[in-house]
Amino acid sequence: DAGVIQSPRHEVTEMGQEVTLRCKPISGHNSLFWYRQTMMRGLELLIYFNNNVPIDDSGMPEDRFSAKMPNASFSTLKIQPSEPRDSAVYFCASSSQYGYTFGSGTRLTVV
Amino acid sequence: GESVGLHLPTLSVQEGDNSIINCAYSNSASDYFIWYKQESGKGPQFIIDIRSNMDKRQGQRVTVLLNKTVKHLSLQIAATQPGDSAVYFCAENLYNQGGKLIFGQGTELSVKP
Numbered sequence: 487d488a489g490v491i492q493s494p495r496h497e498v499t500e501m502g503q504e505v506t507l508r509c510k511p512i513s514g515h516n517s518l519f520w521y522r523q524t525m526m527r528g529l530e531l532l533i534y535f536n537n538n539v540p541i542d543d544s545g546m547p548e549d550r551f552s553a554k555m556p557n558a559s560f561s562t563l564k565i566q567p568s569e570p571r572d573s574a575v576y577f578c579a580s581s582s583q584y585g586y587t588f589g590s591g592t593r594l595t596v597v
Numbered sequence: 598g599e600s601v602g603l604h605l606p607t608l609s610v611q612e613g614d615n616s617i618i619n620c621a622y623s624n625s626a627s628d629y630f631i632w633y634k635q636e637s638g639k640g641p642q643f644i645i646d647i648r649s650n651m652d653k654r655q656g657q658r659v660t661v662l663l664n665k666t667v668k669h670l671s672l673q674i675a676a677t678q679p680g681d682s683a684v685y686f687c688a689e690n691l692y693n694q695g696g697k698l699i700f701g702q703g704t705e706l707s708v709k710p
Contacts (some may be wrong), residue, residue: 528701591639
């Protein structure tokens with residue numbers, strides 16, 4: 487089992503550009519979560535899906551952020567347009583009844 | 598409101614000593630807690646969990662204690678090793694909200710050889 491796979495591992499982009507982060511959950515896990523981690527705010531839940539359906543997006547900071555899960559094996563988090571304050575590590579996690587597994591994260595830097 | 602927080606942001610211990618990391622929570626309805634370890638450049642990794650119908654749970658070198666009276670959670674690491682150096686988070690699993698995790702701020706554990 488390869489675990490939760492996120493890409494890219496690192497992303498550096500200019501302010502105003504569109505950024506797309508990708509996640510492949512563990513096969514068989516029915517829930518998927520997107521978290522953001524910063525020094526100031528710690529780990530924050532942005533959005534989560536259950537059986538590919540968005541359940542709670544109350545953590546999404548602004549309309550610039552959007553997330554999709556077109557099928558059980560893929561999800562994206564998009565930021566358009568990106569801003570320097572979006573710089574953070576973004577984690578994807580998937581879960582089953584047996585627990586959570588986190589990916590290694592995408593470190594986003596917006597300059 | 599709901600919040601999960603840690604008492605100490607940093608903890609430095611000598612190799613071989615026991616470590617205790619503390620966590621307070623405010624939602625008395627919380628019924629499931631998890632401790633995670635996060636090493637540099639990696640995602641949080643599950644260590645141990647505990648349900649509210651338990652006071653104590655033991656794993657390999659780790660013990661979690663739950664005091665529901667004062668809404669306090671602790672993680673004890675026995676015979677701390679350099680490989681234990683990491684940031685430790687407690688998290689509240691909100692089953693009544695779809696199983697999402699609410700994390701505390703984290704404690705950085707540094708093990709001196």
